[in-house]
Amino acid sequence: MNLFGAIARSIRLKLMLVVLATTLAALLVAGVALVIHDLTAYRQSGINDLLAQAEILGLASAPALAFDDAKAAGESLVLLKAKPEISSAAIYNARGKPFATYARAGGAVPDFPRLPETDGSRIDGNHFVLFKRIAQDNEILGTVYLRADYKWLQRLLNYLGIFTAVTGLSLVVALIASVWLQRVLTKPILATATVAREVVEHRDFSLRARKTTQDEIGSMVDAFNDMLVEIGRRAEELSASNRSLEREMAERLRADDERAKLNAELEQRVAERTAQLESANKELESFSYSVSHDLRAPLRAVVGFSKLLVEDHALQLDAEARRKLDVIQSEGARMGTLIDELLAFSRLGRKSMQMSDLDMTELARSTFGGLNGQVEGARVEFQLGALPRAKGDRVLVGQVWANLLSNAVKFSSRREKPRIEVSAISDEREHVYFVRDNGAGFDPRYRAKLFGVFQRLHSASEFPGTGVGLALVERIVLRHGGRVWADSRPDEGATFYFTLPKEQVHEPV
């Protein structure tokens, strides 16, 4: 089995590893620190010892040098055999000539420096080397030379040996301690883990872990058991609510099915009805067209013959008869106009629209200009704002402007200063154009009747008109996908609004 895998899966091995790693780390750090300290101290103390030795030697051999007694100097050097680490030594006289020498017994014959170096110590490979001047009364008598072993490598190896032994022993002790400790520590954890595994495998939330300690692990076991209780309860609730949800879902699906079926039926019925309505509408339109058309011939005959009657038999008719014939003629002319407008209205349903980009400002201005020639528009104060461009049939939209503007001129004509204002506002979907006058206005209660065919809110004697104009406006605007409405109070003027969509919509059926 892979060792790392085993460690990753076992808390017992992890704990053991922690204990061993801690022990090893502590030992390593302590060991390295000790060795470094000891080697430094060894080196320093070696130099210090040598320095002290040189001092003593210098003191002892000063008289020998002063009184030129090489033998005495040699005898003081011989005392160095008590210091086996000193391998060779020498004393030089004031002129730098060797005066007395010493070599450790059993060693190779040393190679003494020909001349003493300056005062000081240094490390020469595996040796300390030291030179020390001998001085008395400000006079240099000579120099002591000492050479001693510097066995740092051997010392290091000794330490490594000791360190290895200590480490091995410590690890064994730590291993035993950790085996005992982790048993105390991991037993309740492992027991809990076993219970947890069983819970997961068998989905049995009635299982409980046994609490054996009062420490954090004990409270963890308590928490685990509490959690089991909670999870068990939740699982129960969840399955209950799942069941009711499933029931609800099934009911809802069934209801959806029914609704869809109903909708389909409804749509089919609407389509059928629409088709019926369309055909009925068409029939009605063609009927009204033919009726209007057919009415023109007899009307022309009535008007024509009454004219002939006045022209040919004027002398036989008295004044009363001529007045009545005039009435017949004027009423006949009025009926002709009515029939024409009716024809135009019904024709609107059949004509196809030629959509184009329209400069509404220009269209409104030219339309008003056209009206100006006919009526007393010269007096009217006409305010035209900047209107947004729109998509539409030029002729039909022009008709809308013509009807609305002529209405405005007509109903404000009685004012002393008639004023007409044309402007527009836009939102994200559509442009709202409006025509406002300061004319007679209307009673808002009859607002609904405004756009009906032949609906008139004022008498013909007051304001002439057929009652078809606004119906025409509504029809055109609706065909363009817009809306029409109006706002007014009697004697306070009226505002007529119509909208055109920014995006061209499909022509409604």
Add this chain to the structure above:
Amino acid sequence: MAFVSRPSRLLRPGRRRLLAAAACAFACAAGWPDAGAQEDAAQLELRVKAAFLYKFIGYIDWPAGSFARPDAPVTIAVVGADALAAELAQAVAGRTVNDRPVVVRRLKPGDSLDGVHVLFLGKAETARLAQFTQAAQSRSILLVTESDGALAQGSIINFVMAERRVRFEIALDSAEKSRLKLSSRLLAVAQQVRTGTP
């Protein structure tokens, strides 16, 4: 009388003389800058003795009251050795020992020994050694001689020649009588040390 004697290497006198002559001949011919090498053996001996004389001072403790001030000079009196006195005066010029300057004084027999710390009796005056001994001991004077057997007559340090080198012997009993303390380091380099009378 007990002698602490050190073993000495034996050289036959004939050979010794030969060696000295050879050394001198070589040194003179080569013209070494070392002035001592150019002189003959007697001159060398003189110089060495002069040097030793003032070097002794560093290893001697005089009793309290021997010096008027801490930096009072040490006076070396020389009797019967004018050449050595001259050499010594040259050697000590400008030198101090234990922070004291060194003064050399030539004395004739009969001169006062007051203020003298070291008295050197040349060979010529050895016969009158006994006259000086009493005065020297009462004044704590280090008595130095250069005659065989002088120690027995009260000298404290006596120069001897050994192996063609100037060495010296010490009589500790005489030093004690003069209330002088000699450093053991000086004793260590003495040819022999006489410790006392039985």
